[in-house]
Amino acid sequence: MISFHLNGQRVDADVPPDMPLLWVVRDHFKLKGSKFGCGMGLCGACSMLVDGQSTRTCILPVAAVANRAVTTIEGLADAEQLTTLQQAWIAHSVPQCGYCQSGQLISATALLNSNPAPSDSDIDTAMQGNLCRCGTYPRIKQAIKDAAGQTTKASTTAAQSAAVQTFDPRHAEAKA
Numbered sequence: 001m002i003s004f005h006l007n008g009q010r011v012d013a014d015v016p017p018d019m020p021l022l023w024v025v026r027d028h029f030k031l032k033g034s035k036f037g038c039g040m041g042l043c044g045a046c047s048m049l050v051d052g053q054s055t056r057t058c059i060l061p062v063a064a065v066a067n068r069a070v071t072t073i074e075g076l077a078d079a080e081q082l083t084t085l086q087q088a089w090i091a092h093s094v095p096q097c098g099y100c101q102s103g104q105l106i107s108a109t110a111l112l113n114s115n116p117a118p119s120d121s122d123i124d125t126a127m128q129g130n131l132c133r134c135g136t137y138p139r140i141k142q143a144i145k146d147a148a149g150q151t152t153k154a155s156t157t158a159a160q161s162a163a164v165q166t167f168d169p170r171h172a173e174a175k176a
């Protein structure tokens with residue numbers, strides 16, 4: 001039996017100690033937001049916060065998190081109040097297929113928690129382990145900078161956010 005904190009709650013997992021944390025979270029606790037990509041610690045799709053650090057959980061035995069704090073994408077915010085970073089993510093329409101996105105948000109959250117005003121180089125370094133086959137890297141960087149309050153185009157971002165929220169494809173078709 002392995003006990004740890006999962007999204008703020010103490011949990012007990014009756015699983016083999018060498019089972020990867022990713023499988024414990026997905027299959028035992030049924031939280032499916034964290035994704036399996038490479039299974040080799042190379043892509044970042046499975047990232048979770050372990051004691052605040054972005055961690056590849058596809059290669060992390062669950063025994064390694066005994067009595068530690070694990071946060072998944074489901075635990076970053078409650079349903080009614082997204083984090084500033086998540087709001088910036090939406091404003092910049094970051095997700096495309098979405099597969100890598102929970103891992104991206106986890107790593108970006110870890111970055112801002114440890115460095116509230118990251119430089120471009122800090123962002124590149126912190127995010128380099130999270131791959132995106134859809135090429136959302138520029139939007140990710142802008143969203144992180146927005147959330148850090150570094151952008152000088154806050155009004156543009158707000159306008160983009162409003163445009164995303166009000167876009168209706170039926171009207172677009174009617175104009176075409």
Ligand code: FES
Pocket residue numbers: 035036037038039040041042043044045046047056057058059
């Ligand atoms: S699935 Fe864990 S790093 Fe790729």
Ligand code: FES
Pocket residue numbers: 094095096097098099100101131132133134135136
């Ligand atoms: S949004 Fe598709 S892999 Fe990143």
